[in-house]
Amino acid sequence: MANPLLEIDQLSVSLQKRKQTLKAVDNLSLKIYSGEILGLVGESGAGKSMTGSAILGLIDPPLFISSGKIIFEGERIDQNTKNIRGSKISMIFQDPLVSLNPLRRIGDQLVETIITHFDVSKTQAFERAKSLLEEVGIDPSRINAYPHTFSGGMRQRVVIALALAPEPALIIADEPTTALDVSVQAQILDLLKKLAKERGTAIILITHDMGVIAETTDRVAVLYSGRLAEIGKTADVLKDPKHPYTKGLVASTPRIDANSLLEKLFQIPGAMPDLDNIPEGCPFHPRCDFADAQCRKEQPPLFQNRSACWLSKD
Amino acid sequence: MNRFMQSDFFYHFRNTPVAMISFAVFTCIILAAVFANIIAPYNPFDPASLNLMNGFTPPMQANDFTGEVFLMGTDDQGRDLFSTILYGLRISLFVGVMAVALAMVLGVLLGLIAGFLGGWFDVLIMRFADIQMTFPSILVAMLIYGVAKGVLPPDLRYEMSITVLIISIGLSEWVPFARTVRGSTLVEKEKEYIIVAKMIGLNKWQIMIRHILPNVLSPVLVIATITFALAIIAEATLSFLGVGVPTTKPSLGTLIRIGQDFLFSGEWWILLFPAITLLALALSINLFGDWLRDTLNPKLK
Amino acid sequence: MSYVIANQLTRHYDLSDPWIIRQINRRPKNILTAVNHVSFSIEKGEAYALVGESGSGKSTIAKMVSGLLKPSAGSIHIDGHDLNGPILDGKATHSMRQRIQMVFQSPYASLNPRWKIGNIILEPIKSFRLIADEKQQHKRVAELLDQVGLSERDVSKYPHEFSGGQRQRISIARALASQPEIIICDEPTSALDVSVQAQVLNLLKDLQKEFSLTYLFISHDLAVISTMANKIGVLKDGKLVEEADSAELFANPKHEYTKMLLSAAPNIGVYVHSERKS
Numbered sequence: 001m002a003n004p005l006l007e008i009d010q011l012s013v014s015l016q017k018r019k020q021t022l023k024a025v026d027n028l029s030l031k032i033y034s035g036e037i038l039g040l041v042g043e044s045g046a047g048k049s050m051t052g053s054a055i056l057g058l059i060d061p062p063l064f065i066s067s068g069k070i071i072f073e074g075e076r077i078d079q080n081t082k083n084i085r086g087s088k089i090s091m092i093f094q095d096p097l098v099s100l101n102p103l104r105r106i107g108d109q110l111v112e113t114i115i116t117h118f119d120v121s122k123t124q125a126f127e128r129a130k131s132l133l134e135e136v137g138i139d140p141s142r143i144n145a146y147p148h149t150f151s152g153g154m155r156q157r158v159v160i161a162l163a164l165a166p167e168p169a170l171i172i173a174d175e176p177t178t179a180l181d182v183s184v185q186a187q188i189l190d191l192l193k194k195l196a197k198e199r200g201t202a203i204i205l206i207t208h209d210m211g212v213i214a215e216t217t218d219r220v221a222v223l224y225s226g227r228l229a230e231i232g233k234t235a236d237v238l239k240d241p242k243h244p245y246t247k248g249l250v251a252s253t254p255r256i257d258a259n260s261l262l263e264k265l266f267q268i269p270g271a272m273p274d275l276d277n278i279p280e281g282c283p284f285h286p287r288c289d290f291a292d293a294q295c296r297k298e299q300p301p302l303f304q305n306r307s308a309c310w311l312s313k314d
Numbered sequence: 315m316n317r318f319m320q321s322d323f324f325y326h327f328r329n330t331p332v333a334m335i336s337f338a339v340f341t342c343i344i345l346a347a348v349f350a351n352i353i354a355p356y357n358p359f360d361p362a363s364l365n366l367m368n369g370f371t372p373p374m375q376a377n378d379f380t381g382e383v384f385l386m387g388t389d390d391q392g393r394d395l396f397s398t399i400l401y402g403l404r405i406s407l408f409v410g411v412m413a414v415a416l417a418m419v420l421g422v423l424l425g426l427i428a429g430f431l432g433g434w435f436d437v438l439i440m441r442f443a444d445i446q447m448t449f450p451s452i453l454v455a456m457l458i459y460g461v462a463k464g465v466l467p468p469d470l471r472y473e474m475s476i477t478v479l480i481i482s483i484g485l486s487e488w489v490p491f492a493r494t495v496r497g498s499t500l501v502e503k504e505k506e507y508i509i510v511a512k513m514i515g516l517n518k519w520q521i522m523i524r525h526i527l528p529n530v531l532s533p534v535l536v537i538a539t540i541t542f543a544l545a546i547i548a549e550a551t552l553s554f555l556g557v558g559v560p561t562t563k564p565s566l567g568t569l570i571r572i573g574q575d576f577l578f579s580g581e582w583w584i585l586l587f588p589a590i591t592l593l594a595l596a597l598s599i600n601l602f603g604d605w606l607r608d609t610l611n612p613k614l615k
Numbered sequence: 616m617s618y619v620i621a622n623q624l625t626r627h628y629d630l631s632d633p634w635i636i637r638q639i640n641r642r643p644k645n646i647l648t649a650v651n652h653v654s655f656s657i658e659k660g661e662a663y664a665l666v667g668e669s670g671s672g673k674s675t676i677a678k679m680v681s682g683l684l685k686p687s688a689g690s691i692h693i694d695g696h697d698l699n700g701p702i703l704d705g706k707a708t709h710s711m712r713q714r715i716q717m718v719f720q721s722p723y724a725s726l727n728p729r730w731k732i733g734n735i736i737l738e739p740i741k742s743f744r745l746i747a748d749e750k751q752q753h754k755r756v757a758e759l760l761d762q763v764g765l766s767e768r769d770v771s772k773y774p775h776e777f778s779g780g781q782r783q784r785i786s787i788a789r790a791l792a793s794q795p796e797i798i799i800c801d802e803p804t805s806a807l808d809v810s811v812q813a814q815v816l817n818l819l820k821d822l823q824k825e826f827s828l829t830y831l832f833i834s835h836d837l838a839v840i841s842t843m844a845n846k847i848g849v850l851k852d853g854k855l856v857e858e859a860d861s862a863e864l865f866a867n868p869k870h871e872y873t874k875m876l877l878s879a880a881p882n883i884g885v886y887v888h889s890e891r892k893s
Contacts (some may be wrong), residue, residue, distance in 0.1 A: 018325065043808035181668035182835060186879035210809060211838065211881030238883065252813035254838040255884035256877065261861055264820065265813040265842060271778045272808070506725035510786075513681060514739040514793060515712050528729035 003074070004031035005202050006055065006170055011068035011078075013050050013059060013226075015275075022275040024050045024063060026226045029302070034169065035200040037192065039217035039234065041207055041249075043272050047226035048206045052172045054078070055204070056091055073169070087117050090163035094175040096155035099162065100147040106133075106158050107143035113165040132161040136191060153184030160191060164199075171195070174206045189216045210253040214238055222246050225272060225283035227299075230307045242307035244288045282309070326609050336601035343595050347403035354397035355385075359563065368392030370576075373583050387583040389572060395583065398564060399591050405565040406595075409480055410546040414538055416484030417545075421491025422527075422534060428492065429499030430522050440496065443489045451486040451544070452551055458482035459557055472560060479558050483548045487541050494537055498530035532610055539603035543596045550592055566592045616695065617656035618829055619663075619680065619797065623689035626650040626675050649675045651853040652689070657829055657846070659796075664832035664844030664861075666876070672853040673833045677801050680831060681717050693797070713743050716790035720802035722782035726774040732785055733770030736760070739793040759788040762825075763818060780811035787818065791826070801833045816842060837880045841865060849873045 013025040025047040032038045040048040053059055055070055057077065070078040072088065093099055101109055110129035114120065120128070130140040136157040147155060156176060163171055173192065177185035193216060196203050205217055213220050213234060220238075221231040222245065230243040241247040251266035270287045273279060282300050285291040294310050303312040318324055327333050346353060356363050371377040373387040373395075386395040428436040446454060459482040466474055502508065503526060511521050546566075552558035553567030554574075564572065566588050573585030631637060631644040650672040657663040665673045678684035680691055682698055691698040696711065716739075719725040726735055736756045739745075746752045757767040763784040774782055783803060790798050800819065804812040816839065823830060834840050840847060840861075847864050849857040849872065857870040868874045 043810065182837070182881075183668065183875055183879045185881070189881070208808060209881060210883045214883045215881045249809055250883065252810050253883045254813070254816070254836075254842040256838050256841050256865060256880055256882050257884055261842060261845060263842075264817050267813040267817055268810040269814075271780055271811055506719040506721060507727045509683060509719070510717065510725065510789065511738075512683065513712060513715070513717060514742045516738075516742060525727055529727065 002033060005034050005073065006030075006032045007069075007071040008051070008055070009069040009071065011051070011054060011070060012066045013047070013054055013063055014066040015063045017062075017276065020276060021066075023066070023278075024226050024275060025054065027068070028223075028226070028228050030221055030228070030231070032170070032202050032204060034202050035196055036218045037196050037203045037205055037216055039205050039207065039213040039220040040223060041210065041213050041220055042223035043208060045225075045272055045275070046223040048208075048223050049174055050226070051223070052091070052174050052204065052206050055170075055172060056089060087166045088168055089170045089172065090166065090168040092156075092159055092163050092171060092173040092176045094178050096152065096159045096179075097147070099159045100155065102147050105144050105146055106150075106161075110143075110162060110165055113162060117166040129161075129165070132164055133158075135164070136161045137187070151184075153180055153188060156180065156184075156188055157191065160188075160195075164195070164201075168201065170202045170204070172204045172206070175208070176205070177212065178207070178209075185212075186215075192216065210238075210249060211255075222249065225278050226275075227283060228302060228308055229284065230309075231302070232306050242312050243284075243309045244290055244311070245284045246307075248287075323609060327605075330605060332601055333605040336598040336605070339594055339598040340602060343403065343591070343598070344407065346400055347407050350397075350400035350404055354394075354400045356394040356397040358393045358398040358401055365392050370581050372581075373587075386587045387581075389569075389584050390576065390581075395569075395587055398569060399566070399588055402564050402566045402569050402588065403591065403595075405476070405559055405563060406546050406549055406567070406592075409476060409483065409549045409559075409565065410542050412480040413483035413487065413545040413549070414542045416480060417487040417541060418491055418534065418538055420484070421488035422495050422531075424488070425492035425495030426499055426522055426527060426530065429496035430503055430518065430526060436496075439492065443492055446486075447489050452548055454486035455482040455548055455552060456555075456557065458485050459552065463557075476559055479549060479552060483545050483552075486548070487545060490537050490541065491534060494533050495530050498533060499526055502526050502529050536603060536607040536610060539599055539606060543599040543603065546592070546599070547596055566595075618659040618661075618694055619657040619831070620692040621653060621655050621676070621680065621689070622692070624650055624653045624676060624679060624686050624691065625688040626672070626679060626684065627687045649853055650679070650686075653848075653850070653853070653855045654689075655848050655855065655858060657831060659829055660823075660827045661846060662823065662830040662832060662844045664834060664840040664847045665850055666834055666837060666840050666847060667850035668835055668876075670852065671850040673850050674801060676850075677717070677799050677831065677833045680797075681715055681799050682712065713793045714795055715797045715799065716793050716795040717799045717801065718783070718786050718790050718803045720806055722779040722786070722806055723774075725786050726782055728774050730773070731770065732760075732765075732772055732774070732777075735774075735785065736770075736789050736792050739789060743793055745792075745794065755792070759792055762791065762822070763788045764814075778811070779807050780814055783807065783815050784818065787815075787822070791822065795828070797829045797831065799831045799833070802835070803832075804839060805834070805836060812839070819843065837876060838882065849876070 008028060008030040011025055011028045012023055014021050014023050028051060040051060042048045054065060059065055065078055069076055107126065107129055110132060111122065111125045114125040114128050115122065130143055133140045133143060138154060138157050138161070147158065150158060177188050180188065189212065192203055192205065195201050207213060217234045219232065220234045222229045222237070222243065224245050230237060230241065230246045237246060238250055241250050248266065248268035252268060254265060268287050273283065279286055281297045282295045285295040288295065290311055300308045300310045302308045306312065365380060367379045368377050368382060368388050369390050369392040371382070371384050371388040373385060374383060376383050384394050384396065388394055389398065424439050428439040459478060462478045462482065463471055508521060508525060511525050549558060549565060550567030550570065553565050554571045556571065559565045559568055569588035570585060570592065573588060577585050626649050628647045628649055629644065630647050632642065637644070653676060655663065665676060667673045675684065679686050685699055693711065693714065698711065733756055736759055737752060740752055740755060746755055756770060760767055760769060765781065765784055777785065803819070804815050807815060820843070822828060832840060832844050845861050847859060847861055848855050849870065851872050857864070857868070857873045864873065865877070868877055
């Protein structure tokens with residue numbers, strides 16, 4: 001395989017609470033290649049957004065990167081992200097209003113971004129802005145409109161255009177469709193797929209929704225308590241999950257099906273532990289039906305590049 | 315109690331020197347005032363213990379005539395300044411506590427009702443509050459004080475002067491309470507637990523008192539500490555201006571006014587010690603109140 | 616006759632500027648019709664779901680059925696009684712209220728943070744004067760907590776000591792405390808994580824069987840609805856565009872909008888069940 005675009009190597013993000021050191025992300029390793037969509041899925045507090053922030057260098061005190069490396073295009077960026085952030089790596093947030101300046105026309109915001117990153121004239125930048133809008137499915141004649149004149153879905157398209165303006169190699173999309181209606185969500189996800197395919201942009205899609213993962217991503221990484229539980233091709237992971245947590249997650253996701261009314265949903269007992277209460281050994285063991293003495297004592301490594309569970313050892 | 319000792323609140327307190335020092339100073343002052351009759355070497359309100367010959371004794375110096383020594387000196391009538399300050403603190407603190415209590419009850423109730431009921435009652439209360447806020451509160455207090463003094467029969471004026479003082483300061487400070495409580499009420503009343511309370515048939519008053527009130531009180535605590543400092547200063551100002559408590563029962567403000575008369579004739583201590591006490595009191599309350607506000611407000615964390 | 620009958624429900628909201636400003640700008644009144652002549656009926660013991668995107672009027676209907684909001688036109692009959700009828704005196708309203716309870720979306724805003732769990736669940740029992748004896752009251756609270764999968768020890772805890780899913784259980788226990796016949800669930804699991812959502816949905820299913828409850832489900836999530844409701848109404852812009860039995864609707868949607876919703880909904884089933892897409 002080609003060299004990965006981005007490599008996260010044994011990353012830990014910690015925070016100091018009184019005298020305890022808590023790990024929000026623990027020993028996480030990931031690779032992402034150009035042109036693919038990698039899903040980061042997990043429940044709230046699993047550390048998925050934190051991983052996105054770490055790549056962008058947006059970890060603020062009291063949180064800090066306590067160990068590990070982040071390598072982007074062969075360069076370490078975990079220490080200094082100033083030049084990478086915003087030009088080679090872009091971010092899309094859940095709420096489009098956070099990323100847009102409500103007082104400025106969308107065209108101006110696009111042109112400004114283009115001019116800061118490329119040596120072009122204002123007219124050229126304006127033309128580029130128009131073609132960006134067209135690419136994300138917005139009528140280019142609306143280039144002089146203000147953000148509030150767009151609907152939620154259209155605004156998210158503007159945000160994507162803005163994220164594309166510096167022609168990034170990697171886009172991190174943190175729950176980009178959670179605030180949107182189902183019909184609009186599907187359009188935005190299709191747009192992301194198109195971008196990965198046509199532009200060769202790598203996309204990290206952070207979400208809690210297994211349905212979104214199933215419909216959008218090429219590979220998926222399942223996080224639990226800040227640790228990687230399972231990673232692999234989306235089809236493999238969803239069809240044949242190896243880690244008991246992934247199994248539970250897949251089985252407990254309601255699916256649209258005429259028969260599902262009769263069945264009961266599979267349920268995982270309990271809830272994910274708080275950061276200051278992560279059990280020893282495998283963090284999932286108190287909720288796991290297969291847990292044995294080893295699971296309670298030792299934290300499993302990732303076996304066969306797939307599943308961090310002692311059951312997957314052989 | 316054990317839970318409190320382990321709470322984030324207490325941990326934060328232990329790690330903020332300003333909070334600890336201001337709280338310690340404040341506690342010392344309160345204790346000194348409460349136990350004034352034990353700590354104070356003289357009773358300044360007992361004319362029998364006064365000796366006019368002791369007048370104007372400087373601090374820590376023997377009096378020329380009687381040879382007595384006073385920690386902070388004496389005033390013109392020979393009253394021991396240290397004892398007078400302790401007893402004066404009592405009056406200042408009493409007026410402050412009662413005025414804040416009045417302002418708090420009034421403000422919380424009006425704010426709660428205005429926020430929950432809305433409509434014309436809300437408009438009426440809040441516009442009145444706006445108008446009152448355009449005047450400095452000390453002016454409002456003086457106005458109420460003046461009217462009350464005029465209305466009261468002359469023989470009651472003297473006895474009632476502290477009550478009148480409390481009411482005038484209390485009435486001049488209710489607005490911040492009302493505004494804050496109204497704001498929190500507007501947020502709280504849209505929450506779903508209030509809808510549930512309506513669905514199980516509670517009436518407006520039950521919802522207001524049982525459900526909303528407990529949830530709008532934490533900012534009130536912070537405002538109360540800051541208003542407490544303001545009320546003590548207001549009392550001192552009014553007494554300094556000569557409209558407050560009578561000279562026979564001097565508060566800190568009265569003492570400062572008396573001291574001011576002698577500042578230029580060289581008896582500096584009569585002004586200085588009450589002024590330092592007032593400063594220490596107001597400053598410690600304010601610093602502690604600021605810390606409390608920062609700690610209890612999650613947005614500033 | 617059906618247990619719940621909503622007949623030509625309509626609700627307007629007046630979004631106009633104040634009168635004086637309208638006069639100056641020469642603008643007419645701005646009336647938004649949130650719900651437009653919606654009729655549906657729910658049989659006793661059935662779970663009916665209203666599905667729609669934001670602005671479809673589904674929450675407004677929930678509020679009208681719960682009695683919190685009066686319809687601008689149309690009527691709601693519950694067990695033959697007109698919910699907003701003139702015949703209802705204070706006492707009848709009281710007993711009508713007792714029959715309908717609600718479970719809300721937010722596990723945070725639906726419990727009073729200053730109250731202990733025991734008191735939260737006890738409140739409807741006291742308000743409706745269901746049990747007078749204090750000992751019996753406590754027994755009842757313990758029983759309710761047990762029914763939703765919590766323990767009697769939790770009575771003296773505060774809401775913040777519980778996770779989101781547990782808080783939804785507490786909300787459900789409080790709703791059950793009134794011994795209602797109808798529970799309106801307004802997006803009860805959309806703020807929860809998947810594994811916890813399954814727990815809460817299963818609990819709602821069990822309770823429905825146990826107490827033969829009638830559910831009105833409000834949701835945007837077709838997957839959740841498909842596991843819960845046996846009849847579904849699809850709302851768009853305040854109008855009911857399609858209504859069918861659950862199995863029929865998913866197998867054979869008629870209205871274009873329903874078809875679009877179904878194809879747009881992210882569905883994990885694409886991998887797990889059949890190979891609908893590549």
